[in-house]
Amino acid sequence: MPDTIIALNTVSKIYDKKTVLKDVTFSVQRGQSIAFTGHNGSGKSTLLKLIARLVTPSGGTLISKSGLLFHYIPEHFPKSSLTARQYLRHMGSIDGLNKDILKEQEDKLSEDFFIHGMLDVPMKHLSKGTLQKVGVIQALLKKPDVLLLDEPLSGQDIESQAVFIRKVKELHSEGVTLLMSCHEPHLTTRISDLVFEIEGGIVRTADKEPSILQKNYILLFDGAPQAQVPPGISPYTVMDRTDQKGRLKISASEQESDRLLPLMLEKGWKLREMYEDHI
């Protein structure tokens, strides 16, 4: 039987007379995994922050079941002098984790996400992608009832995305409710069972192709001299920038690949390899 844990009814959010979200009405069932998509500035973060109670609605009602543990992982972290390890220990202790379990989890997760060597670097010196990994590790230290993740995959390399997707699926199978904003359509289909699109302040359900039907490809290109990446290619699809050998690695859905391929060839790139990605 559905167990509604969060319900939004005609919720709106206005910043400085600008309506960012209007009449948002939907409910979240326990154990659902929902992705929010939309252009930059469409209101994805605002919606997650409303649900996490970090900002208050300008109108409408937002109800959540009492006693739920929410974890919200922001897209951007403050540039702190704390090291990642100090930050994780601090957050873990707030969550009531005992020191030994915390250390074990911290070691395991930081190795899984390839940042073990960076745990003692002050966070202000870490890259955006590494900071996001720290945020994701923090979220995974203690299983919450509801995990809210703001763009958890942007800025992460392809191996870390694969680890992240595996971990998120594990949490999902353990009954954690997942709400996340995500730019990459081919990734949302892998981690969510419902997709909402935000446009012009309106939140509506988006078509979602079943992930088993939607293939994703890795495309490796060799660059001819002067070859340029054509405009219109999302920075999120480019996994590895041009290396010394002039190679570029792109991750794209089947549909996106069909669109990208002629554009890249036209700009002088040569397709070296294309293979299905099984993350």
Ligand SMILES: Nc1ncnc2c1ncn2[C@@H]1O[C@H](COP(=O)(O)OP(=O)(O)OP(=O)(O)O)[C@@H](O)[C@H]1O
């Ligand atoms: N605290 C704030 N004060 C004023 N305006 C804000 C505030 N927070 C967000 N906004 C504005 O609200 C709009 C939606 O922002 P939001 O960050 O929710 O979008 P987003 O979809 O998450 O964007 P992105 O993909 O770039 O992170 C933007 O126009 C933004 O400038």
